[in-house]
Amino acid sequence: MNGTKVASVELKLVDLNRQHDRLRDELMRAFDTVIQRGRFILGEEVTRFEKAFAQLHGCGYAVGVSNGTDAITLALKALNIGPGAEVIVPAMTFFATAEAVCNVGATPVLVDVENETLGLDPARAREAITAATRAIIPVHLHGWPVPLEPLLKLANEFELAIVEDCAQAHGASENGHPVGSRSDAGCFSCFPAKNLGALGDAGILITQSEAIADRVRALANHGRRQKHANTEVGFNNRLDELQAAILNVKLPRLMEWNERRRALARRYSEHLIETPLKVPNLSDERRVSSFHLYVVRCRDRAERDELAADLRGMGIETGMHYPTPLHLQPGLSHLGCTKGSFPVAEQAAETMLSLPLFPEMREDEQDCVVEGILKYFDVPKGSNTVVRPFAKTAGAAGC
Numbered sequence: 001m002n003g004t005k006v007a008s009v010e011l012k013l014v015d016l017n018r019q020h021d022r023l024r025d026e027l028m029r030a031f032d033t034v035i036q037r038g039r040f041i042l043g044e045e046v047t048r049f050e051k052a053f054a055q056l057h058g059c060g061y062a063v064g065v066s067n068g069t070d071a072i073t074l075a076l077k078a079l080n081i082g083p084g085a086e087v088i089v090p091a092m093t094f095f096a097t098a099e100a101v102c103n104v105g106a107t108p109v110l111v112d113v114e115n116e117t118l119g120l121d122p123a124r125a126r127e128a129i130t131a132a133t134r135a136i137i138p139v140h141l142h143g144w145p146v147p148l149e150p151l152l153k154l155a156n157e158f159e160l161a162i163v164e165d166c167a168q169a170h171g172a173s174e175n176g177h178p179v180g181s182r183s184d185a186g187c188f189s190c191f192p193a194k195n196l197g198a199l200g201d202a203g204i205l206i207t208q209s210e211a212i213a214d215r216v217r218a219l220a221n222h223g224r225r226q227k228h229a230n231t232e233v234g235f236n237n238r239l240d241e242l243q244a245a246i247l248n249v250k251l252p253r254l255m256e257w258n259e260r261r262r263a264l265a266r267r268y269s270e271h272l273i274e275t276p277l278k279v280p281n282l283s284d285e286r287r288v289s290s291f292h293l294y295v296v297r298c299r300d301r302a303e304r305d306e307l308a309a310d311l312r313g314m315g316i317e318t319g320m321h322y323p324t325p326l327h328l329q330p331g332l333s334h335l336g337c338t339k340g341s342f343p344v345a346e347q348a349a350e351t352m353l354s355l356p357l358f359p360e361m362r363e364d365e366q367d368c369v370v371e372g373i374l375k376y377f378d379v380p381k382g383s384n385t386v387v388r389p390f391a392k393t394a395g396a397a398g399c
């Protein structure tokens with residue numbers, strides 16, 4: 001101990017150690033099996049993962065790839081979207097959605113999102129369509145499935161492709177349709193902190209089209225379908241066997257983990273409804289979010305930043321997904337969008353706060369978060385809230 005007092009985080013936004021501690025034996029066995037087998041690229045683990053993942057999402061085909069960003073890039077490539085093409089992308093998403101568009105040489109055309117779940121606004125998408133538009137990329141942000149029907153209509157009317165960014169939405173569904181199962185392709189990230197995370201970078205693409213699956217598979221493997229026969233210039237974007245083996249251990253638990261996330265999310269919303277926060281509404285049972293993140297909205301930026309600081313002081317980590325909309329990112333300044341262009345995305349960026357949420361989080365820990373927020377807003381614990389006081393442990397910052 002050096003004597004300096006540092007507020008240690010007691011409750012993380014996402015605590016992966018808990019999941020891995022429980023699965024350690026199985027993960028180690030999977031790792032060992034792959035090492036013993038001696039095949040590390042395109043083997044049976046990848047094939048098994050692809051089959052199971054496609055089936056879970058009601059899709060005919062799946063291709064394991066290197067990460068979620070590459071899944072989007074490969075989908076666009078496979079659809080022959082490149083220089084001269086415009087692709088409609090929501091202004092509120094992770095940078096990678098637009099990055100993939102840029103990296104195939106196409107131009108991202110940003111549009112605003114709807115205020116409720118921050119999904120692509122179909123009316124704004126329609127207004128953004130030009131003669132150069134080739135595709136739309138809806139993003140199921142925080143796990144909320146974007147209603148696909150209006151977008152499929154646009155796609156049909158204007159002959160556009162739909163590529164879904166499902167990086168945060170493994171197992172989410174709308175009207176019983178899993179995300180990624182009704183468009184040209186669904187692109188998933190298995191970045192460690194996602195709902196289904198590898199022990200490193202990984203991703204997977206699903207599609208109902210044999211042709212798209214075949215093209216993506218070839219593109220991800222140096223543009224070849226057979227050894228020594230490179231029929232086009234592709235990439236090295238394969239999913240490797242070790243990561244696939246890890247994902248095979250985790251996949252059978254995904255839906256159960258998502259259920260647990262939803263139960264915790266419901267509990268948060270029930271307790272926080274009395275505060276000035278805008279909380280996720282779980283009443284529409286046709287839209288099943290994967291609750292990758294539980295995101296509340298404050299009244300303004302100052303309140304958001306102050307609440308986050310207060311919670312941090314209590315040992316509770318929070319996040320922002322995302323504090324800068326794409327059009328205000330320096331890396332996309334060449335698109336020429338100015339502040340004020342996308343008011344919903346901008347307002348959300350300033351007021352969103354992600355609270356701790358992961359399947360292994362305990363209810364007494366969640367109560368700490370709720371209590372901290374009620375305290376911040378000076379809301380007395382009403383009949384609706386069953387928050388228990390929590391004991392201060394020695395050296396703990398609060399929670």
Ligand SMILES: *Cc1c(COP(=O)(O)O)cnc(C)c1O
Nearest residue numbers: 067068069094096167189190191
């Ligand atoms: C994580 C994420 C990506 C990128 O996935 P990687 O596997 O990190 O490349 C893309 N879009 C969204 C919305 C994401 O959350």
